Amino acid sequence: MAEQLVSVEHVLEKYIPAEELQEVWSVLYGRKLRCLELPGCAVDSASQHGFELKGYMFDAASEQLRKPRAIRIGLIQNKIQLPTTSPVAEQVNAIHRRIAEIVEVAAMCDVNIVCFQEAWTMPFAFCTRERLPWTEFAESAENGVTTKFCQELAKKYNIVIVSPILERDESHGETLWNTAVIISNTGAVLGKSRKNHIPRIGDFNESTYYMEGNTGHKVFQTAYGKIAVNICYGRHHPLNWLMYSMNGAEIIFNPSATVGELSESLWPIEARNAAIANHCFTCAINRVGTEHFENEFTSGDGKKAHHDFGYFYGSSYIAAPDGSRTPGLSRVHDGLLIAELDLNLCRQTSDKWNFKMTGRHEMYADELAQAVRPDFQPNIIRE
Amino acid sequence: MAEQLVSVEHVLEKYIPAEELQEVWSVLYGRKLRCLELPGCAVDSASQHGFELKGYMFDAASEQLRKPRAIRIGLIQNKIQLPTTSPVAEQVNAIHRRIAEIVEVAAMCDVNIVCFQEAWTMPFAFCTRERLPWTEFAESAENGVTTKFCQELAKKYNIVIVSPILERDESHGETLWNTAVIISNTGAVLGKSRKNHIPRIGDFNESTYYMEGNTGHKVFQTAYGKIAVNICYGRHHPLNWLMYSMNGAEIIFNPSATVGELSESLWPIEARNAAIANHCFTCAINRVGTEHFENEFTSGDGKKAHHDFGYFYGSSYIAAPDGSRTPGLSRVHDGLLIAELDLNLCRQTSDKWNFKMTGRHEMYADELAQAVRPDFQPNIIRE
Numbered sequence: 001m002a003e004q005l006v007s008v009e010h011v012l013e014k015y016i017p018a019e020e021l022q023e024v025w026s027v028l029y030g031r032k033l034r035c036l037e038l039p040g041c042a043v044d045s046a047s048q049h050g051f052e053l054k055g056y057m058f059d060a061a062s063e064q065l066r067k068p069r070a071i072r073i074g075l076i077q078n079k080i081q082l083p084t085t086s087p088v089a090e091q092v093n094a095i096h097r098r099i100a101e102i103v104e105v106a107a108m109c110d111v112n113i114v115c116f117q118e119a120w121t122m123p124f125a126f127c128t129r130e131r132l133p134w135t136e137f138a139e140s141a142e143n144g145v146t147t148k149f150c151q152e153l154a155k156k157y158n159i160v161i162v163s164p165i166l167e168r169d170e171s172h173g174e175t176l177w178n179t180a181v182i183i184s185n186t187g188a189v190l191g192k193s194r195k196n197h198i199p200r201i202g203d204f205n206e207s208t209y210y211m212e213g214n215t216g217h218k219v220f221q222t223a224y225g226k227i228a229v230n231i232c233y234g235r236h237h238p239l240n241w242l243m244y245s246m247n248g249a250e251i252i253f254n255p256s257a258t259v260g261e262l263s264e265s266l267w268p269i270e271a272r273n274a275a276i277a278n279h280c281f282t283c284a285i286n287r288v289g290t291e292h293f294e295n296e297f298t299s300g301d302g303k304k305a306h307h308d309f310g311y312f313y314g315s316s317y318i319a320a321p322d323g324s325r326t327p328g329l330s331r332v333h334d335g336l337l338i339a340e341l342d343l344n345l346c347r348q349t350s351d352k353w354n355f356k357m358t359g360r361h362e363m364y365a366d367e368l369a370q371a372v373r374p375d376f377q378p379n380i381i382r383e
Numbered sequence: 384m385a386e387q388l389v390s391v392e393h394v395l396e397k398y399i400p401a402e403e404l405q406e407v408w409s410v411l412y413g414r415k416l417r418c419l420e421l422p423g424c425a426v427d428s429a430s431q432h433g434f435e436l437k438g439y440m441f442d443a444a445s446e447q448l449r450k451p452r453a454i455r456i457g458l459i460q461n462k463i464q465l466p467t468t469s470p471v472a473e474q475v476n477a478i479h480r481r482i483a484e485i486v487e488v489a490a491m492c493d494v495n496i497v498c499f500q501e502a503w504t505m506p507f508a509f510c511t512r513e514r515l516p517w518t519e520f521a522e523s524a525e526n527g528v529t530t531k532f533c534q535e536l537a538k539k540y541n542i543v544i545v546s547p548i549l550e551r552d553e554s555h556g557e558t559l560w561n562t563a564v565i566i567s568n569t570g571a572v573l574g575k576s577r578k579n580h581i582p583r584i585g586d587f588n589e590s591t592y593y594m595e596g597n598t599g600h601k602v603f604q605t606a607y608g609k610i611a612v613n614i615c616y617g618r619h620h621p622l623n624w625l626m627y628s629m630n631g632a633e634i635i636f637n638p639s640a641t642v643g644e645l646s647e648s649l650w651p652i653e654a655r656n657a658a659i660a661n662h663c664f665t666c667a668i669n670r671v672g673t674e675h676f677e678n679e680f681t682s683g684d685g686k687k688a689h690h691d692f693g694y695f696y697g698s699s700y701i702a703a704p705d706g707s708r709t710p711g712l713s714r715v716h717d718g719l720l721i722a723e724l725d726l727n728l729c730r731q732t733s734d735k736w737n738f739k740m741t742g743r744h745e746m747y748a749d750e751l752a753q754a755v756r757p758d759f760q761p762n763i764i765r766e
Contacts, residue, residue, distance in 0.1 A: 004406070005406040005407070005410070008410050008411060011403050012399075012407070015398040015399045015400070016394060016395075016398045016399075017398070020398075024391050024394050024395070026647070026648060027388070027647055027648060027650075028411070028648070028651070029648065030648035031648075184766050186766065190764060190766055191764045196743065197741050197742075199741070200740075201736055201737065212741075212743065216750070216762060217750065219762060220763075221763050221764065221765045221766075226763065233741070236660060236736070236738050237738065237741075237742060237743075238621030238622070238660050239622070239742070239743075239744075239747040239751075242622075243747065243751075246750075246751075247762045248763055264409070265409060265410060265412065265413035265414075268410070268411070269652055269655055269656050269659060270656060270659065272652055273621075273653060273656035276652060276653065277620070323652070352584060353584055354583055354584065355620065358580050358581065358583065358620075359580075359622070360580065360620075361622075361754060361755045364622040364751060365755055367629075368622075368626075368629075368744055368748040369748040369752065371626070371629045371744060371748075372744045372745045372748055378602065379601050379602060380602045380603075380604050380609065380630065380631055381573060381574045381603050382604045383567050383569065383571055383573055383604075
């Protein structure tokens with residue numbers, strides 16, 4: 001399956017009669033979400049700039065002592081803008097310009113927090129195993145050109161930005177990291193969060209470039225709620241989500257880059273399961289399109305050398321603690337997915353389902369400590 | 384939504400044209416599974432006894448040093464057979480007879496391991512908070528009438544049986560437990576595994592009757608593979624699945640009892656996510672129908688007292704480590720879901736995706752040990 005399917009939701013809505021669609025939808029996607037009314041200027045601008053714009057609303061019950069904490073978040077998925085053979089600085093500038101267009105529309109829609117896709121300033125070139133020119137896309141998290149670009153946007157629009165980049169850590173031997181920079185709506189760099197789990201699958205042995213992150217499971221208290229970033233392959237690891245949640249995250253962003261043959265049937269499951277299991281919102285973001293590289297490379301799969309490694313299927317979505325989720329953005333177009341979240345839903349769901357209260361974490365801390373010992377013997381009962 | 388929807392898959396197949404259905408299916412359910420050819424006598428018998436019979440095949444790549452380890456498992460979902468006001472012994476006998484019919488068909492289909500639904504000998508009466516007569520359904524795991532019944536079936540058909548019952552533990556103060564008894568194909572009781580996480584949600588505060596299990600995360604080495612049992616509410620706890628997997632489980636059964644309004648949109652997500660995250664097969668089993676109780680009860684939800692607590696939506700399914708899954712059994716009928724699994728797929732998927740290798744369990748053992756301390760301070764970064 002390459003580009004032909006726009007989205008599963010599109011097909012369901014096209015063919016299934018309304019009454020049955022309602023039932024199917026509620027099993028597949030949870031409660032039906034209301035659409036957000038977005039301003040005409042935003043809709044026009046998105047249309048003019050050729051990207052999809054969708055908005056949904058997750059409400060919560062009203063409480064006596066807490067007001068609703070309705071905030072708006074925006075997820076951006078996009079293709080690279082120039083051929084991968086273009087000069088590095090031109091590629092970066094072109095993507096910056098594209099993102100500026102989309103963030104402007106997010107601002108028109110009163111978005112408070114926006115998150116870009118993984119390694120958003122560059123092609124996802126880690127399949128090539130070549131260093132130059134790809135490592136030239138790496139930047140300082142604290143004062144690289146991309147962080148400066150984001151700081152300007154953040155101040156201009158009073159918006160929090162999660163900016164996942166390839167980081168060059170000049171203070172530690174100029175090592176590379178896969179890092180999300182969190183920029184406050186004041187324009188200050190609030191901090192950074194590194195990718196905790198590094199894939200060695202298919203074309204992606206990313207440990208060719210960077211290793212497992214050492215920033216733990218930080219949560220960032222922004223003006224609009226407590227957020228965390230679980231980058232890409234970390235979505236396969238339930239403990240990763242759990243520890244962000246234990247540190248208080250109400251929204252966990254999952255900026256990713258993943259292709260169809262590898263992961264598409266896992267995509268709707270994992271981030272959504274994490275929202276359910278941890279009583280928080282999760283945001284799965286994937287890039288779009290096929291990226292071609294000049295030099296051919298092999299994939300350890302017995303196939304011939306090739307110049308691309310598959311189709312990034314977009315399909316970015318937001319999942320809520322109650323198991324409901326938005327439809328995905330399309331599989332084929334750039335897009336901006338907006339949702340208004342009442343963050344009170346997190347604690348309300350936790351008080352209802354009690355997964356942390358009933359989690360027996362003390363038992364698991366012990367069992368896991370046993371399981372990692374070199375002399376661990378699995379608990380197997382034999383006849 | 385009550386009984387009207389037979390299944391999501393049924394609606395998809397009814398309305399969506401073949402070519403698009405193939406694409407939608409592959410996103411929603413993973414690779415298309417081949418149907419198992421089942422013997423005519425089994426098909427006839429299922430039809431005659433009024434239950435659904437479905438079979439699928441999960442294959443794996445061939446290896447040089449290991450032969451395929453193709454085994455067949457059967458999941459049974461069913462309604463209770465008599466009104467809940469009938470004498471206890473009659474209710475149990477009627478369900479025994481029903482299960483004997485279905486297991487006979489499983490045996491015709493060469494099933495090696497069969498698993499029944501949670502507390503399968505009784506109505507799921509824990510919503511009532513009444514003790515008698517419900518606690519009379521409790522039996523000894525080692526030598527109760529139900530275990531004896533299962534031992535006979537196991538020997539007769541050379542089949543492993545996972546029998547989840549309400550257990551009366553006579554050796555420990557006659558306490559009750561929610562327990563799965565594992566019966567070897569030799570007829571021996573291989574052991575038992577208790578429900579690790581007890582729900583306190585909606586109508587179900589099951590800690591009225593029994594507490595969190597104390598049997599840990601045992602895995603049972605049967606003649607047909609290593610199996611474990613994660614009962615019902617434990618499916619919401621990723622660490623529960625993980626520890627069964629760390630102890631070597633290749634198949635984790637999840638016998639459940641859960642109703643539509645509460646959990647139906649979570650149902651397709653959680654067991655399947657566990658199969659993916661742990662490189663094993665998972666089997667989600669839910670009962671079918673609405674169970675009426677003579678005495679009314681309330682649910683702490685502001686609604687009037689009532690005599691039932693909702694519709695058990697069946698939809699039992701099997702998920703594989705590669706993210707593929709069977710369609711569900713129906714939402715409305717008793718059923719037997721059979722799958723042939725090549726268990727080699729577990730290690731093959733683990734070697735491909737490496738979630739255990741990249742899991743950083745040592746870090747999480749430490750972080751979790753910190754997080755459970757009374758003086759734990761969440762790692763929150765503020766501006």
